[in-house]
Amino acid sequence: MALNTFDPRSSAHIEAATGIWNAACGAGLSFSERFMRYNTDPAHWNGQGKHQAGQIVVVDGQPAGFALASVMKEPYAGAPYSGHIDALAVLPAHQRRGIGRALVAWAETWLRGQGCARVTVGASARTFVPGPPLELGSAGFFERLGYSRNGVCCDMARDLAGYITPPTALKAKGVTVRPAQPEDKDALLGFLKREFPTGWYWECVQLLEAGSRISDYVILLSARGVDGALLVTFEDSFRPLDRFYPHRLPRPWGQLGSVGVSADCRGSGYGAALMDGALRYLQARGVRGCVIDWLVIVDFYARFGFEVFRQYEMASRDL
Template identity: 35%
Template structure:
């Protein structure tokens, strides 16, 4: 029986998640609530559905849609998301298909033109986990097309030392890298509005609302301006960032970094790599022992700092 989610379903849904994805994607209650009800502008509680069989939840689907007006400047108002489609192993053809057909029909009825699996605001996954071939096959049989490969990268920091190239690039520039100070917040947001006016600006604004200080956003500064930024996450962060979603798999001294970016006017001078290098060094100094860079295709860039692939995802989408 397909029915609306109930608040009392939370425990059953978390247990179902652990059975399906828990080994590689260990979800806890804090992340669950942050990414669902904790994002009321996008999460559609009215459209979320569970599939119950014999009094037991055997499947669920979570949908997100852009608000009106859109949350950021280039957010497509006609693009919606399936945040996740979760079913018991082996139930893709009946339970999974019913949930997927419901999701597409509900979004189509509301006038959305396209649906994407994952990659949603407050996402769980950038796409379909590469190991979940059954889910990928279900989506593709329903008309979804796969595109490319996104990856999370990981590094143990025990042997990390600031790369010489990062130090030399920063020294040559005359700029500085450090935690954002309260008096720099306006300059940081102004930089993001000019250089990255979409999702990264929005996510930075949302994070600054919940953190006690802006210090977990590092800034590249010089000449009285902010020229680059990087989010860092660790045990003390109030916001659970993508790099630390699966922190149970990272150990107690976990950390993460991203997004990260520099002004287009400075590219080609090694300052993006400097920001990465000093960001990793900053996390090591905070006691992080193992960390993740999330959702990227830049294997060579992060590889120069010793990061290796950890988790992989294939984006899927289709027109409605």
Template identity: 30%
Template structure:
């Protein structure tokens, strides 16, 4: 007979154990390889505006599953389940169900009335549930979550010198320079101007993602400016070293070719860091990435939500 499942809140000293569990429980190699980064992004980055809770499921004294959940920083009364990982040999034995139900109770205590199985920007590991994680899809449906959106990532191939993702940018940069536009790597001193530009031009949480990219190891950002005014940016590594984004160009500067240049400069950085592929996360303009970097859609995600009963 199975030992009873006990769910308790995780503490910081368990971080190495949690990382090892995620390395074993995340079936896709690209996710398992970045398990330590995912735990770092999703768990410790809590704040007064975005409470984060880590939960562990035990059978006896063995940690067999973990879950991270957080309160939305943008949606009133919204909560997110950011990660659920259960050891393969303990799946379909009630572990995921116990973790999700406890997460709902914890989030309700924070005033949450609707729970999303979806990324909580600016700190997220996936847009939603990768369709290849079949047990997670089955668990979501069994627990009454309704699919309401689909999202996708694109992949840029960095494995060979002639890849469209690695096309040189020098000619395009000279053309921009003739129009008074300078393209360069962003430094920490640029962060106030970049975040202000992101907030005023695009809204959302891109300013937070920029703060996680500029000046951090394994991450970076490039910008375009004219007469000291930011016209666009492209960043990578905020949530995961292998992921590109966010990126944006001022509406008045669209059509100059800024976006493609900034994108490929970032991809060149990621290739120089030893990556053979980069994921473009939570993609909107598919044709732009296909045209500018030869990127293709590879990962598809279902996003779920459930209203908590009173």
């Protein structure tokens, strides 16, 4: 067994890592090479802040496993840095031979060298998975290597054919919900910087800089301006829809991000109005199978007819 440095510019490495993931995780959790390229793009965050490295394990001259690890640093996050094992997979024929353990050991050593105090499985910027998918049964592997299980999060889904606005979404008064337009850019970024200055603000900055269309953000406007936003994904969005693993759902597919509303406006029905506006926007564009990803509290989304679609264990350890 030999460990080789993963090169995100190498088509052979992108193809090998994608093939290993798809073979190890199965059709329901498969993704395209385009998604692997997107999630390992060295230009991500303009080359600053996010640091990612990877290894491909070669056995008898053939790729058999891979791991990617990353850490977010200034200006996006401050020390002590939290590190991530972004993705890890071993071909089924090579499992239970110590390859996964060797890859985790490499990732932990690299992350320690980057100044990380803690490592989390998944949940990286440009996420592969929020944690080990429950259906793969790999949380036991991480537990064996000293990781603690920190609960479960889930994706929810529904078919938008037949979606009708639920009563909960009719409470907000004096607000408009619509896709953002180019002239909304400063107001959208101002809202995100004020209310969600770490993850969502920087995600928006880099998506817009990279050429994503601004209308994938649905905004809620009150009398004082933007007071809510959420990000949606279509099959033709800049951000690949593969990330949400919608394969079992009817096409066309779509996704809707978590709802973000100004802290001083919560409890006014704005979140529900924003959800409904986004769902009707997706529905009007023909979307059927729709995923809302990475949720811990499901009641709010259940009111819109969403049901639990996939679960992930959350796993982490101190380094």
